[in-house]
Every structure is written in structure tokens, then in C-alpha cells.
Amino acid sequence: MPELSTILAGAACAAIGSAFPAILFEKALREGKRAKVNMALGLASIFSSFVLLTAAQLAVYRFASEKFFAFGCAMVAFFLLIWAVEAIRAWKSANGGASGPEERKERK
Structure with a gap:
């Protein structure tokens, strides 16, 4: 797959761009x-x-527009x-880790 390096670069940029907000989110979730x-x-x-992800898109558009x-x-x-993973974790945390009303009743 010739586009694998391009896809991996996009994934890496997304991970780097999400790192700082995710760290804050995890801290708030835990504490x-x-x-x-x-x-x-x-x-x-x-x-x-936002700035990092926009700069990454601009760089790719400028230097490798075909990718x-x-x-x-x-x-x-x-x-x-x-x-999406962080939202699911937050939802579970807000609901006490239970996946349904039956489990919440059993805990009480």
C-alpha cells in the first residue's frame, strides 16, 4: 500500500495534536x-x-499536495x-462505570 506512510503520518499528527488536551482531560477524569x-x-x-493540526495540513498541502x-x-x-474513546471513558465515569440500569440497581 503506497499510501501507508501518509496514513501513518496523519495518525501521528492526530495523536500529537490530541496529546495536550487529552492529558488535561485524563487529569480531570481521574481527579x-x-x-x-x-x-x-x-x-x-x-x-x-488547532494550530498544530492546521499547520500540519498546510505543510502537506504545500509540499505534497497529491497526498x-x-x-x-x-x-x-x-x-x-x-x-470517541475519551468520550466513552467519560460517559462510563459519569455513570459510575455501569453499562445499564440493571447493573446500577445491583450495586445498591
Whole structure:
């Protein structure tokens, strides 16, 4: 598959772009209301993620425009996959780790 390196580069950029917001998210998930995560730090992490991912897309468009579509699709797909996993973890945490109402009744 000749596009494998392009797809892997897109996945790596998505992982790097998601790292700082994900670290803050994990800290907030683990520590709950005691977490030392403030709004400014969260906004800075999201802004830095946006800038990094946009710069990566611009670089690929500028220097390897024939690989732009594959790179962009891979980057977006892996970015959304990372945040889908985080959203599922947050949902489970918010619901006490139970997957349904039957399990919550059994715990009580």
C-alpha cells in the first residue's frame, strides 16, 4: 500500500495534536473536582491543538499536495477515534462505570 506512510503520518499528527488536551482531560477524569485544571489551560490546549493540526495540513498541502486528501482523512479519522474513546471513558465515569440500569440497581 503506497499510501501507508501518509496514513501513518496523519495518525501521528492526530495523536500529537490530541496529546495536550487529552492529558488535561485524563487529569480531570481521574481527579474529578479536585483537579487543578483551569479554563485558561484548557483553552490553550485546544488552541495549540488547532494550530498544530492546521499547520500540519498546510505543510502537506504545500509540499505534497497529491497526498493531502489521504493525510487529511487519516488525521481527522484518528483524531475523532481518540476523542470517541475519551468520550466513552467519560460517559462510563459519569455513570459510575455501569453499562445499564440493571447493573446500577445491583450495586445498591
